[in-house]
Amino acid sequence: MSTTTSHLTVQPYLFFNGRCEEALNFYRESIGADVQIVMRFSDSPEPPPGMKPGQENKVMHATCRVGATTFMASDGTCDGEPKFEGFCLSITVPNEAEADRLFNSLSQGGRVEMPLMQTFWSPKFGMVEDRFSVGWMVSVEHKR
Numbered sequence: 389m390s391t392t393t394s395h396l397t398v399q400p401y402l403f404f405n406g407r408c409e410e411a412l413n414f415y416r417e418s419i420g421a422d423v424q425i426v427m428r429f430s431d432s433p434e435p436p437p438g439m440k441p442g443q444e445n446k447v448m449h450a451t452c453r454v455g456a457t458t459f460m461a462s463d464g465t466c467d468g469e470p471k472f473e474g475f476c477l478s479i480t481v482p483n484e485a486e487a488d489r490l491f492n493s494l495s496q497g498g499r500v501e502m503p504l505m506q507t508f509w510s511p512k513f514g515m516v517e518d519r520f521s522v523g524w525m526v527s528v529e530h531k532r
Contacts, residue, residue, distance in 0.1 A: 399457075400477065403464035404520060408447035411520045412461065415452060418493035418518075419479065425451040429463075438465065454479070469521070476515065476523035484528055487512045491526045494518050 404411045415421035429436055430444040446463040459477075481487050491504045497519035504514030504526065513527040 400459040400475075402459060402461045402472070402522065403470065404447075404461060405468050405470045406443075406446060406463050406466035407470060407520060408450060408461050408463040411522075412447070412450055412452065414519065415454070418496070419454055419490055422453045423450060424453060425449065440466070472520075472522045476525050478525040478527070480527050480529050482529050484512050487514075487526050487528045491516060494524050494526070 402411075409426075412421070412423050412426070416423055426447060427449045428445050429439055429448045432448060436448065443463070443466050446466055448462060450461045452459055452461065479490060481490060487504060491514050495516045495518070499517045500514070501517055501523070502513075502515040504512050507513045510527045510530050513525070516524050516526070518524060
């Protein structure tokens with residue numbers, strides 16, 4: 389079977405271990421995420437295997453759009469803190485004012501890893517880990 393890569397889509401799927409709804413609301417407010425779908429465990433015709441009592445209203449699946457990008461999210465198994473290691477989400481904006489706004493919003497309750505500053509590849513670039521431990525790289529589009 390042959391598949392061409394032009395028909396494939398890679399989308400991040402983030403598991404928030406019980407904090408998904410809080411994260412979705414945060415991304416809606418901070419970066420203008422459009423939460424398109426939210427399905428709860430209680431929406432499933434059969435209880436998912438391993439679901440603990442009290443988790444019925446947790447998010448089983450959600451789909452969000454930020455600009456032209458879609459990412460998906462879930463509460464997953466609802467056990468422990470979310471762990472996001474080995475990757476960052478990169479967001480590129482058209483101007484420095486928008487970079488300042490998004491970077492400051494994402495850093496609320498999080499941790500700045502690299503302050504937003506001028507680099508040789510961008511008028512402004514910075515790295516932040518948000519309050520859910522998701523890493524973000526914010527950069528201004530480089531104009532040639």
